[in-house]
Amino acid sequence: MDTKNERNPNLLVVDTNVLISDPDAIKNLMSGGNTVYLPYVVLDELENLKNSPDVGYVARKNLNTIEELQRKKVKNFVITQEESFSGLKKLDRTKNDHRIIATFNSLIRHRLQAGKEEVKRKTNDDEFQFEKFKLITNDTSMIIICRDFLKVYGDYVLVETYKRNRVKPKLEPIPSVSLKNEGPSGMGPTTVFSLPSELKKIKENDGVIVRKEGKEHLAMRKADNLKVLDPEIKLVGGIKARPLNGNGSNWPQVLAMHQMLDRDISCIFLEGGAGTGKTLLALAAGIAQAKRYDNIVVMRPMEHLGGKDNVGFLKGSLMQKIDPWLKPIEYNLKFIYEQMKSNDEHFRPRQKRKKSKNSEEENGDSLPTFFEYFNVQVETLDYIRGLTMPKIFAIIDESQNLSAMKIKTIISRAGDGSKFVFTGDLSQIDVKYLTQETSGLAHAISKLHDKMPGSGSPMVATTIFTDSIRSPLAKLAVDRLGH
Numbered sequence: 001m002d003t004k005n006e007r008n009p010n011l012l013v014v015d016t017n018v019l020i021s022d023p024d025a026i027k028n029l030m031s032g033g034n035t036v037y038l039p040y041v042v043l044d045e046l047e048n049l050k051n052s053p054d055v056g057y058v059a060r061k062n063l064n065t066i067e068e069l070q071r072k073k074v075k076n077f078v079i080t081q082e083e084s085f086s087g088l089k090k091l092d093r094t095k096n097d098h099r100i101i102a103t104f105n106s107l108i109r110h111r112l113q114a115g116k117e118e119v120k121r122k123t124n125d126d127e128f129q130f131e132k133f134k135l136i137t138n139d140t141s142m143i144i145i146c147r148d149f150l151k152v153y154g155d156y157v158l159v160e161t162y163k164r165n166r167v168k169p170k171l172e173p174i175p176s177v178s179l180k181n182e183g184p185s186g187m188g189p190t191t192v193f194s195l196p197s198e199l200k201k202i203k204e205n206d207g208v209i210v211r212k213e214g215k216e217h218l219a220m221r222k223a224d225n226l227k228v229l230d231p232e233i234k235l236v237g238g239i240k241a242r243p244l245n246g247n248g249s250n251w252p253q254v255l256a257m258h259q260m261l262d263r264d265i266s267c268i269f270l271e272g273g274a275g276t277g278k279t280l281l282a283l284a285a286g287i288a289q290a291k292r293y294d295n296i297v298v299m300r301p302m303e304h305l306g307g308k309d310n311v312g313f314l315k316g317s318l319m320q321k322i323d324p325w326l327k328p329i330e331y332n333l334k335f336i337y338e339q340m341k342s343n344d345e346h347f348r349p350r351q352k353r354k355k356s357k358n359s360e361e362e363n364g365d366s367l368p369t370f371f372e373y374f375n376v377q378v379e380t381l382d383y384i385r386g387l388t389m390p391k392i393f394a395i396i397d398e399s400q401n402l403s404a405m406k407i408k409t410i411i412s413r414a415g416d417g418s419k420f421v422f423t424g425d426l427s428q429i430d431v432k433y434l435t436q437e438t439s440g441l442a443h444a445i446s447k448l449h450d451k452m453p454g455s456g457s458p459m460v461a462t463t464i465f466t467d468s469i470r471s472p473l474a475k476l477a478v479d480r481l482g483h
Contacts, residue, residue: 008131009033013104015137016045020433022165023061035076039103082106104135166437167446176209189230203456207255235284237339252465259461260285270423272465278423280332286393293393300397333370390415400424400441407440
């Protein structure tokens with residue numbers, strides 16, 4: 001929170017979602033002498049979240065910070081049970097968000113007097129002479145409610161988002177450039193030429209549509225050069241970029257395939273709406289490179305009912321327990337299988353290996369599951385802390401539902417020779433405490449790509465998908481029904 005231009009420190013009330021977005025939020029908000037008031041209901045929410053498979057680690061870290069500040073009796077940090085619903089009659093006392101607003105309201109009422117024409121400061125309360133009273137939250141609905149109910153207090157009272165950990169990645173389509181005298185004539189796949197001056201700001205491994213002599217070519221930045229890519233690139237089973245609307249080049253798919261097959265790129269972010277082909281291409285790329293990696297691993301956040309991990313209580317193997325979460329992956333593997341079957345005249349389906357007589361599993365020659373057929377393993381994201389994952393092709397699906405801390409944990413598990421592909425859609429976030437600006441996917445794209453110094457890292461690539469190719473009807477819905 002920037003307080004350099006304000007005469008006095010501020011009184012700040014902090015919402016739970018702010019603490020989940022940044023485990024260092026309390027100490028950051030206290031900078032500049034600000035006093036942070038923590039509503040008791042926020043403490044209670046952190047307690048309930050500490051065993052959450054998604055945000056439990058962040059909740060526990062916040063609790064440790066709170067205990068430390070309490071133990072050291074830091075004067076500008078206060079846990080408060082004050083709640084006043086005076087003037088807030090339409091709010092629901094059973095809702096935690098409304099109780100946080102009531103806490104904010106109570107603190108204001110104790111330190112300000114509401115007159116008929118204006119809000120005046122108490123003259124006998126010098127100990128609490130704050131420049132502003134601010135509720136810090138990332139919850140849009142709370143912002144709307146507060147601005148409506150608390151407008152009586154005027155400019156002394158503000159409702160703000162927590163800006164420190166908010167990012168806005170550049171989710172833009174592949175840029176294009178028209179070349180006249182620059183670049184070689186007769187461009188084709190593998191052609192390399194100097195990066196035009198107007199494209200110096202694009203990052204390493206970014207794609208560019210180059211128009212020259214009436215033709216379009218897709219190129220990728222490599223150091224200070226552009227390398228023209230093969231538009232007819234194919235993955236396992238003959239899978240290639242699917243034309244948009246039945247015609248027109250699908251440059252994002254072409255770029256993503258080249259990025260995933262590039263040995264120098266270790267971390268790839270594929271962001272885009274439903275039906276753009278992100279997960280299918282990631283699986284096909286992993287299978288196409290099966291001999292290069294020891295394992296193909298799929299990880300997918302599981303949205304638990306009520307934030308609780310119920311997987312351990314379900315019957316069956318891990319695959320059986322998480323089967324509902326893996327259906328989209330299974331459908332994509334089935335599609336790849338069918339493509340291989342139809343495009344290879346020598347295709348012969350593999351049989352399951354017979355189990356020994358002592359095995360508890362059933363013997364037989366039945367066809368393996370699609371996961372078994374392609375040797376695709378599944379790992380739950382809940383329990384990867386402490387692991388090292390060398391020489392794997394990892395696909396982290398639905399990564400928009402991960403916190404910044406979780407994505408950092410995943411990437412920091414990467415061992416030598418591994419490639420990590422994150423797929424996600426920032427318009428479909430299902431976690432209560434995350435937004436498009438605080439999602440781990442947005443954070444990673446911004447920090448590891450958009451805002452990297454200079455031309456960025458040769459290990460990282462990003463592709464933004466803008467067009468649905470699932471079906472003409474799906475595309476119509478995406479284009480016309482809004483977000």
